[in-house]
């Protein structure tokens with residue numbers, strides 16, 4: 001029994017399910033609902049970020065997926081043997097892995113700082129009269145544009161990663 005392989009697979013598939021499923025739930029249900037509620041959606045998002053720590057959840061599950069994926073990739077490729085990497089199965093795992101890593105970097109660069117800025121503005125507004133100044137509105141709009149861009153880039157990459165991983169072994 002290969003304990004390392006089993007452990008890495010359990011961590012990899014478990015964290016990948018949480019990352020991929022969470023991203024779909026966030027992009028298609030939670031975010032549009034908060035937006036549809038307008039100003040009333042702000043406390044909902046704030047609770048999600050600050051109390052439920054969704055901004056920690058995603059980097060943790062994505063990081064675990066990538067680390068355990070790297071262990072599996074190293075093992076499957078026999079220490080990065082070109083023959084395995086160039087095979088249809090190896091190529092599919094490589095493309096899927098790179099897509100997921102790019103989605104992770106995109107999330108760290110675009111989602112994390114933008115969500116933090118949105119929360120900072122919300123806190124500033126809560127400490128004032130609750131009406132955003134033009135500078136605050138500009139920050140909110142910039143953060144919103146970046147979050148929209150991130151979800152347009154990240155979701156297709158995550159879908160590609162999941163599809164590539166699902167079929168790789170059978171190519």
Ligand code: HEM
Nearest residue numbers: 016020066069070072073076093097100101161162165169
């Ligand atoms: C959203 C991201 C990801 C998802 C949804 C995902 C999903 C999966 C799934 C379901 C499997 C099982 C496939 C099978 O046994 O036939 C798998 C296996 C694998 N994944 Fe991923 N994965 C992701 C990211 C990554 C990354 C970033 C890497 C590399 C750095 C990677 C490398 C691998 C490897 C090498 C295997 C084969 C494991 C084995 O031989 O048992 N994955 N992945």
